[in-house]
Amino acid sequence: MTEAVVRVERDQALTTIVLNRPRKLNALSGELLRALAQALAEAEADEGCRCVLLTGAGRGFSAGADLTDLDMQPAPGQSLDLGATLHETYHPVLHRIRAMPKPVVAAINGIAAGAGCNIGLAADVVVAARSARFIQAFIKIGLAPDAGGSWIIPRLIGRGRALQWMMSGEALDAQTALDWGLVSAVYDDESFADEAGALARRMAAQPTAALAAIKQLLDASSENDFPAQLDLEASLQSRLGRSQDAVEGISAFIQKREPAFQGR
Numbered sequence: 251m252t253e254a255v256v257r258v259e260r261d262q263a264l265t266t267i268v269l270n271r272p273r274k275l276n277a278l279s280g281e282l283l284r285a286l287a288q289a290l291a292e293a294e295a296d297e298g299c300r301c302v303l304l305t306g307a308g309r310g311f312s313a314g315a316d317l318t319d320l321d322m323q324p325a326p327g328q329s330l331d332l333g334a335t336l337h338e339t340y341h342p343v344l345h346r347i348r349a350m351p352k353p354v355v356a357a358i359n360g361i362a363a364g365a366g367c368n369i370g371l372a373a374d375v376v377v378a379a380r381s382a383r384f385i386q387a388f389i390k391i392g393l394a395p396d397a398g399g400s401w402i403i404p405r406l407i408g409r410g411r412a413l414q415w416m417m418s419g420e421a422l423d424a425q426t427a428l429d430w431g432l433v434s435a436v437y438d439d440e441s442f443a444d445e446a447g448a449l450a451r452r453m454a455a456q457p458t459a460a461l462a463a464i465k466q467l468l469d470a471s472s473e474n475d476f477p478a479q480l481d482l483e484a485s486l487q488s489r490l491g492r493s494q495d496a497v498e499g500i501s502a503f504i505q506k507r508e509p510a511f512q513g514r
């Protein structure tokens with residue numbers, strides 16, 4: 251029996267999505283990308299799911315586009331249209347991650363290259379195993395960064411570092427990724443799965459609508475001017491203030507107990 255190229259595990263409010271082609275370092279075939287978009291859509295629609303954890307099976311997170319996939323090999327006499335492939339198979343995944351009204355945590359368990367790296371970096375919280383390596387591998391095959399990397403990476407680490415990293419094609423180790431602000435935590439390999447899982451479970455226990463609002467606010471802040479951002483804060487806060495979780499949070503504070511948020 252062939253194994254699914256994307257595995258989905260649900261544990262209470264946490265949905266874990268595992269890229270599952272370990273013998274190919276979870277290279278992104280069309281089949282895998284379509285299954286990933288589907289898994290993200292299902293997690294989004296699942297009201298019981300309050301956090302998504304995205305990780306890779308085996309020793310890598312993802313080695314990027316599957317270079318042996320038919321989409322990457324032109325038929326005789328024809329040229330590649332990689333842009334069409336990006337629109338059809340990569341962008342649905344990236345839009346799902348960015349627009350998901352619940353947190354997406356990427357646990358970069360090993361090598362993350364090309365579009366595999368950039369799909370991971372599109373997540374809201376990105377943590378890495380100490381042995382993880384990050385490569386903007388595009389330049390090595392004559393391509394430029396895609397899968398949102400040219401938008402996300404300079405915002406995380408600044409233009410200068412982004413240019414150096416992308417133009418050199420060199421691997422960044424996890425500690426440098428942490429020092430540069432590409433990831434927000436690095437855990438030892440032995441405890442990585444546990445630490446990343448615990449972090450995602452803590453996220454799943456937070457007031458979900460407030461997390462979605464934080465995502466929306468930070469994304470809008472790079473385009474909005476200050477008055478527009480104040481308006482957006484006020485409008486989201488009006489909605490959150492009426493939520494059950496806000497009532498619970500304030501009651502718990504007054505009663506000097508831990509809040510039990512339900513994601514409503």
Ligand code: T3D
Pocket residue numbers: 273274275277278313314315316317318321322331332333334335336361363364365366385387388390391393396
């Ligand atoms: O429209 C579009 O589709 C365009 C989109 C493009 C987006 C992109 O992502 S472009 C960048 C694509 N990725 C790469 O160029 C990286 C290629 N891989 C590597 O450079 C190396 O594999 C790594 C540096 C990532 C890891 O090296 P290492 O030594 O740890 O592992 P390995 O031995 O090279 O790889 C293990 C196996 O995975 C191996 O298979 P084999 O020989 O044992 O059967 C290798 O061929 C396979 N593999 C690794 N990366 C890919 C891959 N197979 C297909 N596609 C890959 N990208």
